[in-house]
Structures are given as structure tokens and as C-alpha cells.
Amino acid sequence: MSGQQSVEKGAISIHTENIFPIIKKWLYSEKEIFLRELVANAVDAIHKMQHINLVEGLKIADDYGVDIRVDKEAGVLVIRDNGLGMTAEEIRKYINQIAFSSAEEFIDRFKDLEDKSQIIGHFGLGFYSSFMVAKKVEIRSLSYQSEAKGAHWSCDGSTSYELGHCEKSDRGTEIVLHLEDDEKEFLEPARVREVLERYCSYLPVPVRLEEDQVNDCNPLWTKTPSEVSDEEYKEFYKKLYPLADDPLFWIHLNIDFPFNLKGIVYFPRLTTEFDVSKSHIKLFCNQVFVSDNCPELIPEFLLPLQGCLDAPDLPLNVSRSYLQNEPQVRKIQEVLSGRVASKVVDLAKKDREAFGPIWDDIHTFVKYGMMRDDKFYDRVKDQVIYRSTGEARYTTLPEYLERAKEKHADKVYYANDEATQATYLKLFKSQGIEVIILDTLIDNHFIQFLEMKNTSVRFERVDSDLSDSMIEKDAAEKLVTEEGGASRDEKVKGAFDEALEVEGLTVRAESLKDDSVPGMVLLSEQSRRFKEMTRMMGQQGSDLFSEHTLLVNLASPVVKKMLRLKEAGRVDDANLLAEQVYDLAMLSHKAFDGEKMAVFLARSNRILELVGEEE
Ligand code: ADP
Ligand code: MG
Numbered sequence: 001m002s003g004q005q006s007v008e009k010g011a012i013s014i015h016t017e018n019i020f021p022i023i024k025k026w027l028y029s030e031k032e033i034f035l036r037e038l039v040a041n042a043v044d045a046i047h048k049m050q051h052i053n054l055v056e057g058l059k060i061a062d063d064y065g066v067d068i069r070v071d072k073e074a075g076v077l078v079i080r081d082n083g084l085g086m087t088a089e090e091i092r093k094y095i096n097q098i099a100f101s102s103a104e105e106f107i108d109r110f111k112d113l114e115d116k117s118q119i120i121g122h123f124g125l126g127f128y129s130s131f132m133v134a135k136k137v138e139i140r141s142l143s144y145q146s147e148a149k150g151a152h153w154s155c156d157g158s159t160s161y162e163l164g165h166c167e168k169s170d171r172g173t174e175i176v177l178h179l180e181d182d183e184k185e186f187l188e189p190a191r192v193r194e195v196l197e198r199y200c201s202y203l204p205v206p207v208r209l210e211e212d213q214v215n216d217c218n219p220l221w222t223k224t225p226s227e228v229s230d231e232e233y234k235e236f237y238k239k240l241y242p243l244a245d246d247p248l249f250w251i252h253l254n255i256d257f258p259f260n261l262k263g264i265v266y267f268p269r270l271t272t273e274f275d276v277s278k279s280h281i282k283l284f285c286n287q288v289f290v291s292d293n294c295p296e297l298i299p300e301f302l303l304p305l306q307g308c309l310d311a312p313d314l315p316l317n318v319s320r321s322y323l324q325n326e327p328q329v330r331k332i333q334e335v336l337s338g339r340v341a342s343k344v345v346d347l348a349k350k351d352r353e354a355f356g357p358i359w360d361d362i363h364t365f366v367k368y369g370m371m372r373d374d375k376f377y378d379r380v381k382d383q384v385i386y387r388s389t390g391e392a393r394y395t396t397l398p399e400y401l402e403r404a405k406e407k408h409a410d411k412v413y414y415a416n417d418e419a420t421q422a423t424y425l426k427l428f429k430s431q432g433i434e435v436i437i438l439d440t441l442i443d444n445h446f447i448q449f450l451e452m453k454n455t456s457v458r459f460e461r462v463d464s465d466l467s468d469s470m471i472e473k474d475a476a477e478k479l480v481t482e483e484g485g486a487s488r489d490e491k492v493k494g495a496f497d498e499a500l501e502v503e504g505l506t507v508r509a510e511s512l513k514d515d516s517v518p519g520m521v522l523l524s525e526q527s528r529r530f531k532e533m534t535r536m537m538g539q540q541g542s543d544l545f546s547e548h549t550l551l552v553n554l555a556s557p558v559v560k561k562m563l564r565l566k567e568a569g570r571v572d573d574a575n576l577l578a579e580q581v582y583d584l585a586m587l588s589h590k591a592f593d594g595e596k597m598a599v600f601l602a603r604s605n606r607i608l609e610l611v612g613e614e615e
Contacts, residue, residue, distance in 0.1 A: 008164060012100050012155075019159075020131055023107070023129065031133055032195045032198075033125075034134075037126050037127065037130070038127070041127060042083060042175075043205050043288075044083070046065075046083040046084075047205075049084040064205050065205055066205060067080045067081075067208050070188075071187075077177045078177070079174070080174045084144045084171075085142045088153075090143065091139060099128060103125055107125075130177055131157050134183070136177075138153065138176040139176075141168070142171050151163070189209060199289045201219075202216055204217050204218075220236040221263050225252040228252065233250050234247070240308065241268075241306060247306070248268070248358050249267050250265060251264070251265050251339050253309070261309065261311055263308050263309035265305045265340075268280075279292075279293055279303050280304065281306060281309055282307070282308040284310040285311060285312055287310060297333065298336065301376075302365070304365060337369070337376050338379070340376075344366060345380055353393070356393065360387075363384075364442050366380065367446045370384070370446075382398055384396060386438070387436065387437040388434055388435065389428070389434055389436075395434070403434060408433065410458060411459075411467075412457060413428060413461075414447070414462070415437055416437075420589065423588055425462060431470050431513060433467055433469070444532070448529075460525045461523075463523060464522060464528065465525070470514070471513070472513055488554060491563060492559060493552070499575040502582070505549075506548070507552060509551075510552075512553045512556075514553075515553065515556050515557065518559050519552045519585045522548065523548050531544050532544070550581075558577060580604070
């Protein structure tokens, strides 16, 4: 053979004189990606071989794969493939010219960027990223073309290279990296394996490290959704997130048109808080791992989603700020939001009872999504369910309003704290009025949002006012008694006014259909909301109770007794009862500080002492 004698020496033509030092220094923190680039090239070469094989009918039967090997003694890391290989001519073209100029362009484009991690996945540097870790790189390659001779290229990280021939009997390419002294970590199989597992776990051809395959060539997202079982989805999730609980549900995307997008997104069990600055979906490009934080791709309200997306058409060698304006990215966001909406609607329609518990886990971000994304709102609005005190446990808003038509048209009663608002809830229940529970952080905003969207509908908290249907309009208590001018309700009001003398308090006496509650404190919905808002903005002086109403129930035996005592001249005892009725009502609003609590407890004890001594 005559291959060895004619070695070509040449200079890579460059415009940026010191490109190698830049490559070396530049991506310091993510040096390990050189391995991803080289393995991805090897996989490409195998795909090309497979393609040619098919198209040209070459009948090359082969066990395709990428082999990675370390030789500690020689200080080299070798990446070998049995793809289509390159002739010397092709190396000159693809490596010296094309690869080089694209690396140069890449660096030119991003050298001024402050935060290098802004470049998603750093795609595009390609073959030359090997100079981040190697002082010398050799290519040994044999092309599939008949009569091809082995080609050998080497470059020591300067702009000069050598290109000649070598003995190579098997088709494919071998990249030999002579590692820098301070990059010897890549001679440790454990370290190499770690990098391979990160970037190459789902590559479509076998990748072996020291003969041991590291990847799964057919990850679940590449399969047809109808052929995958629930168990397989859960198992795959466990592989991606070993420490997480089972996901609530998932969506398998398998889109070919108008763009390519595959993947499985999972809904994790969520706490109400989630970090909206980070995304949790792993992004792949043709099964090559790219990044696990690419919030640009995911609609903000879906950031807590997990799983993986494979977006082969995305230009990944671009910066984040560019991605934000990329029309593809917006389309991906729309697809995701649309698919999530239809999943939510499907689940809700299929089995409301089973959906309930799932809903409890996801409602926060569904509500957030409705507020952030109009299309999403329109898609899900009639299926969103609310926990309710009614018979069905869960109701949609249209259903609720339909049932409310007679008793309180367009008015939605809600509670935001079932425990402290228990008295109110009981009263509503006894009158057959359904109340929905809106008790999470987001609900305050969500209520306002719903009112804006449905301008005729008003939300009122159970303690803001009473429905007319709860009040006995012409109760006997309201009638004027024979002796004096004042009716019973006026007398009761007067007695409470005198006994309490609380600033900002209005006493209102009504006869409720339910006689078990002596009194309750009402806060008007609008002024309460306003105060809560100013309070949230950190402003002082917005005491929730600067204006409030004590509704005294004329039908209550306690109130009747209070009036009797007063009329019998036992003013102290009457006042004791009035104060106690007021405090009990305030208790539902968690309105006690330490001092008020002490007074309340002392008075409660005093009342206990009085039991049985009354007559
Ligand atoms: P890119 O992969 O984006 O084209 P690279 O710098 O990674 O850029 O590679 C440049 C070119 O070198 C490839 O397009 C390919 O033609 C050639 N090449 C690199 N590695 C191999 C390989 N293992 N087998 C065959 N050709 C290769
Ligand atoms: Mg490449």
C-alpha cells in the first residue's frame, strides 16, 4: 500500500486568529458537551449509512453502533462508529472547511454574550468542541465508497493540520482525542459514563462504553401512543424522576405536522407553590439531550409540567432571547396549551368524581392558565369544577348558576375557610343554598378574574351578606308591641348598641329562619376586598373591621333572653350576653388578639359560673 507517504500539511484558513484558545477557554463550565457532539456526529454518520444502504440497495448488513473506549496509558479517548466514513477529500471539505467555518461563525456570534449558558445546549460548535479538552485530535476514517482508502487527519489545536492515509480495514470513523493534562477526568470510565447518561441515554443507535450499552434506543416517546400502557408511562416517569410520586396524568405528543414535536409531558403532584423561573421538561433534539431548563418553550403556567419534548426542527444553536421571538416556539407553546386544555376537559367529562381529587392537585395552575391565556380559558371554562356544599360535591360554574336561578340569580356564594366560616355554611345549608369553596391563595385573584369575564356574575363570601331567603321578612318580632312605640327589633338593636359601644360597628336585627345562631358579623364584599388588597400591598391602617355589621338574630333564644333580662332591669347580665354574642361572632373571623382573647375567656368563665343561678 502506498497510502502513508503522501501527507498533506496545510493551514486551516481562518479569520479569527485565535479560535482554538477561545474554544478551549470559552465553554469552560460545560466542557463535557464535546462528547455529546462527537457521539451525535457518529449517530448522524450511521443514519446516513442506513439511508444510503436503503436507497442504493447496498445490502450492508451491519450491527450499527458507537463505541467509546478509554486508554489511560496512552491518555486517549476514542469514539468509533461504523457509519458512512469519510475519504481524505471529504475530511478536507467537511472538517477543515465546513466544520471549521461553522465553529468560527458560532463563536463570532456569541463571543460578546455575557452569560454563555444562555445558548441552549451549545449546539453548533460541533466537531471542534473536541479541542476544549484535547491537545491533539486525530481522525481515522474509511469511507463506505468502493475502493476508498483509509484517511488520517490530525491537528494539535493550532491552525495547522496534517492529512494523509492510514491503514483501516473496517468502515467508519474513529475520533482519537489526546486529552490535555488537566482533562484527564475523561479517562475515567465512571466520568465518561456519567456524561453519556446525561446526553446520550435515548440516542437511537446503541452507544457502548467499554462494550457496555448505555442507552435505550427506543424511548417511550418514540412509540405510538395507542401501543403504550399506563404502566409503561409510569415506569418511564420513574426513570426520569426516580424520587417523585406517581404522576397525576400525562399527555403523549406525537405531531408530524405542521412541525415535528414528540414527547410525553407529565402532571406531577403539586404543592400550591411552584417556581415559575425554571422549566422541568427535558428537551431533546432527535433524541440527543439538549437541556433540562428551557422555560421559553413552555407556556408560563405549564412550567411545573415534567417529562420530555423532542423538537428536531428547533434551531437550538441560538440564544434564549432569540428563541423568545421564534414563531416555532410560539407554536409549540400553543400546541402544549391546547393539548393540556383538551386533556383537562376530557378528564372532567369522563368521570367527575374521579376527577375531583386530581383537580385538587392541578386547579392552581389551571386557574393560573385561565388568567394568563385567553385561548386556554375559552377551552376549559365550562369544565372547570368547584368544590361545593351541594349534593354533587363538585360543580361547574354554569351548573351552579343554573341551580341558583330562582333563589339568587347571578350570585355565587363562596367560602374561603370552611372551619371558621362553619356557622355561615350551616346557615346557608339549612336554607338549601349551595356554597362553593374557594380556599387557596390564587382564588382571590381568580374570583376577580371571573367577575371580569362574566360581568353579570357576582361572587359573595358567605359572611358578606345574607341571602333574602334566609330572613323572615315579616316576623312577629318586628311588629310593634302594644305598650310602647318601639318594635322588638328596634329594642334589641338599641340594647346591643348600648352594651357594645364598638367603633365602626353597626347593629342590624333580623329574624333568621334558623334560630340556632344568635349573631353573626357581616363584612361587605366590596369593602373587604378593597381592604384585603391594600393590606396585601403592605399598607397600614386598613383594619378589616373598621366597618362591620353585627347581625343579631331575633329568633335566637339567647337574644330573646337578653332582651328579657334587660327589661327586667338586669342590665349587667344582659350586657354580658350581648358581649358574648358579639365575641362569638367575631371568633369566626379570627379577629382576636391576645388581649381580646383574654377578655373573651374571662367572660366565658363568668357565664359558666352563672349557669343555673339565673332564676
Ligand atoms: P455538524 O454535525 O453540525 O454538521 P460538525 O462540526 O459536528 O457539524 O461536523 C462537521 C461535519 O463533519 C459533519 O457534517 C460531517 O459531514 C462530518 N463528520 C463529523 N463527524 C463525522 C463522523 N463520525 N463520520 C462521518 N462524518 C463526520
Ligand atoms: Mg455535529
